[in-house]
Amino acid sequence: MSxxxxxxxxxxxxxxxxxxNQTLRGNLRxxxxxxxxxxxxxxxxxxxxxxxxxxxxxxxxxTLRHLDRYLVQLEESVVAxxxxxxxxxxxxxxxxxxxxxxxxxxxxxxxxxxxxxxxEIGLNEALEAEGxxxxxxxxxxxxxxxxKDRPSHILVPAIHRxxxxxxxxxxxxxxxxxxxxxxxxxxxxxxLAEAARLHLREKFLRAKVGISGANFMVAETGTLVVVESxxxxxxxxxxxxxxxxxxxIEKIVPTWRDLEVYLQTLPRSSTAERMNPYTSTWTGTxxxxxxxxxHLVLLDNGRTDTLxxxxxxQALRCIRCSACLNVCPVYERAGGHAYGSVYPGPIGAILxxxxxxxxxxxxxxxxxxxxxxxxxxxxxxxxxxxxxVLVHLRERIAQGGPVTRDGSKVVLQxxxxxxxxxxxxxxxxxxxxxxxxxxTGQRLASRTRRFHPRTLPGPGKAWxxxxxxxxxxxxxxxDWWQRTHGGKDAK
Amino acid sequence: MSSRERILGRVRRALADVPRDDTPYExxxxxxxxxxxxxxxxxxxxxxxxxxxxxxxxxxxxxxEGELGTVISGLLAERNSASVLVPPGLDEAWLAATxxxxxxxxxxxxxxxxxxxxxxxxxxxxxxxxTGTIVLDGGPDQGRRRxxxxxxxxxxxxxxxxxxxxxxxxxxxxxxxARPLTWISGPSATSDIELDRVEGVHGPRTxxxxxxx
Ligand code: SF4
Numbered sequence: 001m002s003x004x005x006x007x008x009x010x011x012x013x014x015x016x017x018x019x020x021n022q023t024l025r026g027n028l029r030x031x032x033x034x035x036x037x038x039x040x041x042x043x044x045x046x047x048x049x050x051x052x053x054x055x056x057x058x059x060x061x062x063t064l065r066h067l068d069r070y071l072v073q074l075e076e077s078v079v080a081x082x083x084x085x086x087x088x089x090x091x092x093x094x095x096x097x098x099x100x101x102x103x104x105x106x107x108x109x110x111x112x113x114x115x116x117x118x119x120e121i122g123l124n125e126a127l128e129a130e131g132x133x134x135x136x137x138x139x140x141x142x143x144x145x146x147x148k149d150r151p152s153h154i155l156v157p158a159i160h161r162x163x164x165x166x167x168x169x170x171x172x173x174x175x176x177x178x179x180x181x182x183x184x185x186x187x188x189x190x191x192l193a194e195a196a197r198l199h200l201r202e203k204f205l206r207a208k209v210g211i212s213g214a215n216f217m218v219a220e221t222g223t224l225v226v227v228e229s230x231x232x233x234x235x236x237x238x239x240x241x242x243x244x245x246x247x248x249i250e251k252i253v254p255t256w257r258d259l260e261v262y263l264q265t266l267p268r269s270s271t272a273e274r275m276n277p278y279t280s281t282w283t284g285t286x287x288x289x290x291x292x293x294x295h296l297v298l299l300d301n302g303r304t305d306t307l308x309x310x311x312x313x314q315a316l317r318c319i320r321c322s323a324c325l326n327v328c329p330v331y332e333r334a335g336g337h338a339y340g341s342v343y344p345g346p347i348g349a350i351l352x353x354x355x356x357x358x359x360x361x362x363x364x365x366x367x368x369x370x371x372x373x374x375x376x377x378x379x380x381x382x383x384x385x386x387x388x389v390l391v392h393l394r395e396r397i398a399q400g401g402p403v404t405r406d407g408s409k410v411v412l413q414x415x416x417x418x419x420x421x422x423x424x425x426x427x428x429x430x431x432x433x434x435x436x437x438x439x440t441g442q443r444l445a446s447r448t449r450r451f452h453p454r455t456l457p458g459p460g461k462a463w464x465x466x467x468x469x470x471x472x473x474x475x476x477x478x479d480w481w482q483r484t485h486g487g488k489d490a491k
Numbered sequence: 492m493s494s495r496e497r498i499l500g501r502v503r504r505a506l507a508d509v510p511r512d513d514t515p516y517e518x519x520x521x522x523x524x525x526x527x528x529x530x531x532x533x534x535x536x537x538x539x540x541x542x543x544x545x546x547x548x549x550x551x552x553x554x555x556e557g558e559l560g561t562v563i564s565g566l567l568a569e570r571n572s573a574s575v576l577v578p579p580g581l582d583e584a585w586l587a588a589t590x591x592x593x594x595x596x597x598x599x600x601x602x603x604x605x606x607x608x609x610x611x612x613x614x615x616x617x618x619x620x621x622t623g624t625i626v627l628d629g630g631p632d633q634g635r636r637r638x639x640x641x642x643x644x645x646x647x648x649x650x651x652x653x654x655x656x657x658x659x660x661x662x663x664x665x666x667x668x669a670r671p672l673t674w675i676s677g678p679s680a681t682s683d684i685e686l687d688r689v690e691g692v693h694g695p696r697t698x699x700x701x702x703x704x
Binding site for chain 2: 047059143156166300
């Protein structure tokens with residue numbers, strides 16, 4: 001992954017700072033609790049949710065098991081539909097490919113659809129270094145970009161900002177980038193959205209190059225799918241002459257029909273809507289309609305290393321819905337920035353250390369950024385067992401063992417008296433000193449309840465050697481959550 | 492070695508532990524989920540579409556085929572539309588009753604040209620009742636994707652009941668992935684500012700759907 005977050009303090013330090021920031025905690029709490037309650041309602045509307053979730057999981061697992069075959073099939077169908085396919089082993093290679101493609105058009109600015117993959121590789125910074133300005137067009141991404149800030153949530157990257165702060169940023173920064181904010185701008189969401197509309201429309205209408213990611217790629221047909229709300233995605237996918245999509249290799253589904261599963265589970269899990277306002281699909285290029293040059297950059301950047309881990313590979317099923325963030329008691333307190341990567345929350349805690357390896361202090365501490373309460377697993381629409389992967393990664397860090405880095409097998413040394421362990425202990429202390437986070441039930445413990453575990457796995461062992469683990473809750477997590485949070489969440 | 496070979500090689504090595512399995516995809520997956528939620532009559536399905544469209548703040552109208560021209564003309568007048576974009580294959584009768592100047596989307600019209608147009612009228616390919624979604628597939632009566640994107644006011648005509656399906660699975664079955672598709676559920680919206688929903692950031696701020704029988 002890119003150096004975007006290099007120099008980040010380890011999770012416990014960053015989390016500690018965030019916890020003391022009252023505005024941040026207020027903004028976050030409001031946001032996560034609102035989405036959480038809405039999501040539960042949207043999911044309850046669908047009587048076959050469990051079956052959809054299972055199909056979503058199985059389809060992704062099947063695809064990952066045959067990923068080489070589906071990648072080749074996808075490449076063939078995209079080329080047959082008039083697109084060009086590029087392969088990028090890491091962030092640098094992907095950035096170079098995109099910069100060269102933009103330069104070949106003779107343009108020095110591009111408009112962008114919100115995309116995790118391009119954030120992961122630090123594309124905007126790489127393009128800037130080549131003299132190319134990349135404009136984020138998603139409202140939240142615009143807020144982050146203008147505020148010279150970092151995204152803190154997968155779905156709502158500016159979730160940590162309230163309306164007053166956003167007004168401030170628009171009034172101060174918009175003129176630096178193009179059309180200034182209107183005089184006398186207030187902090188009403190409608191006015192702020194209008195200011196963004198005017199500011200960005202000027203860019204859309206003249207843009208010659210668009211850059212996007214994709215939520216799904218269909219191997220059978222070569223179709224790419226982008227799911228969004230505002231229409232900025234449609235603008236970038238439709239108006240420019242050249243479209244460049246940078247997509248992780250795990251985003252494949254085998255057939256057109258498979259979309260029926262994800263187009264039902266993704267919107268409900270992410271924005272808690274029956275369907276998001278706009279979904280665009282495109283298959284190569286269409287004569288006279290939309291971009292006439294289409295480039296697909298297939299990105300590895302640690303994904304094949306993740307695939308090599310038998311327990312950890314399930315993280316590649318993730319469809320980036322962000323449901324796990326909104327239910328996580330640790331995320332709610334710590335905020336997205338504390339995770340030190342573009343993937344915050346529970347999914348970030350298992351994905352970043354796998355994509356980037358665990359050499360740095362922040363990455364080694366991430367598997368400890370959890371109380372293992374299991375709420376993330378319960379809401380995940382592709383049933384990723386995040387607690388299982390967290391425990392697995394903790395063991396890896398504490399005890400060492402074989403891992404794959406850049407395609408080669410290496411043996412990780414146990415983190416003895418080492419920064420990682422210190423970070424881990426601090427993280428554990430942090431979690432345990434916040435009883436609210438811990439009391440949310442220990443999923444791991446309840447699964448092995450009959451074994452009456454007395455010690456924590458991994459470095460937590462030293463801690464629990466001298467203490468008893470909290471009693472295993474007798475009631476299932478879901479019941480507990482309903483009983484204790486149900487009233488509060490239902491607004 | 493090219494990056495293509497490097498990545499494919501890494502994938503194959505990463506999967507060394509996975510037993511060989513040549514079950515064809517159609518058999519590899521059990522699809523136990525439903526193809527439709529609940530049983531509804533044709534009228535109920537159309538009602539559900541209307542309800543869900545309205546729930547996401549689209550404005551819904553209903554009329555028999557013979558009155559379509561009058562209804563469209565009324566909607567354009569209500570908005571004081573200065574001009575209306577029309578896809579090349581739109582039924583002439585739909586706009587017969589209006590005086591609003593017509594603009595046709597030409598190959599050489601720029602996005603700025605489109606930005607000066609007030610309204611656009613199109614048909615659709617299919618509509619999904621359970622989600623309140625209309626899908627455009629670029630057919631002659633729907634036009635290029637950009638015409639329903641840049642103007643601020645979109646009027647979309649759905650033929651009921653034949654263009655209305657119950658669910659997402661039923662819609663995908665009817666759609667051709669080779670065409671560029673736009674799925675629209677209500678007007679453009681954002682919830683990025685303190686999760687307050689605001690309609691219309693970049694796409695049309697008003698979506699009017701006419702269910703025509
Ligand atoms: S891990 Fe699951 S819940 Fe979290 S973002 Fe990914 S798909 Fe959504």
